[in-house]
Amino acid sequence: MSRLTILVVEDEDAIRGMLMMVLEQAGFKSIAAADAAEAQKVLDENAPDLILLDWMLPGISGVEWARRLKKEAVHRDLPVILLTARGEEEDTVRGLESGADDYMTKPFSTKELVARIRAVLRRTGKIQGLAQISLGDLVLDTDQHRLSIxxxxxxxxPTEFRLMQFFMTHPDKVYSRTQLLDQVWGRSVYIEERTVDVHIRRLRKILGKYGKEDLVQTVRGFGYRFSLPD
Structure with missing residues (x-):
């Protein structure tokens, strides 16, 4: 199967090089541009499967270029993930209103970035055939509904499977019990927050049989984080 192509649009050489290296190591093909004008030329000659787009670019900003792209029928369905140092809620809203499919605030974990790229590609049908999510020796197969080490x-x-699927596609980020309830159980269902704790304890017990109980970490006063050792 041919590798999926990611267009990296980032004006800082060091960050652009790092992103391309991370993508190549994750099995993607990467092409790069330093600004929106160069990215447009690249786009005219190539058909990437996703764009990693820095918000703050010289000339036309990344968010403005994304807005223009999404107005073009030929690029309307092209997934875009915005990368930015802006972390305010109103900035998040602006970024997503531009048509971006996801939004990551710098600095970010490269493991989370790759997981979010794969999640967006699955959601937009680009890798609907990719049924497995792998992190280290942990493999989650969404077709077979199997989790293995x-x-x-x-x-x-089934609930613990969905919880692990969410954790594995969102590693290294802290989520409150309320956020986990919304993402795993659904916002329309009323369940007490302590239900999350019960499932976390069971997951740790299962993972603990393989020395992996520390993958799900408690962040005191806030919630939980799923993280693999570097």
Whole structure:
């Protein structure tokens, strides 16, 4: 199967080079541009599967270029992830209103970036055939509904499977119990927050049989984080 192509639009050489290296290591093909004008030329000659787009670019800003792209029928469905140092809520809203499919605030974990890229590509149908999510020796197969460590299947409930799927596509980021309830159980369902704790404890017990209980970490006073050791 041919590699999916990511267009990296970033004006800082060091960051652009780092992103391209991370993408290549994750199995993607990467092409690069330093600003929106150069990116437009690249886009005219190539058909990338996703664009990683820095907000603050010289000339036309990334968010403005994304807005223009999404108005063109030929590029309307091209996934865009904005990268920015802006972390205010109103900036997030502006970024997503431009038509971007996701939004990441610098500095970010490269593991989370790759996971979010794959999540967007799955959501937009670019890699609908990719049924497996792999982090280290942990593999989650969405088609087979199986979770395994080193090829050994773990016995988890459907809820715990969804919880692990969310964690594995959003590593290294802290989520409150309320956020986990919304993402895993759904906003239309009323469930007490302590239900999250019960499932976390069960997951840790299951993972603990393989020495992996520390993958799900408690962040005191806020919630939980899923993280693999570097």
């Amino acid at each position: 080193s090829d050994k299947q773990l016995e988890v409930s």
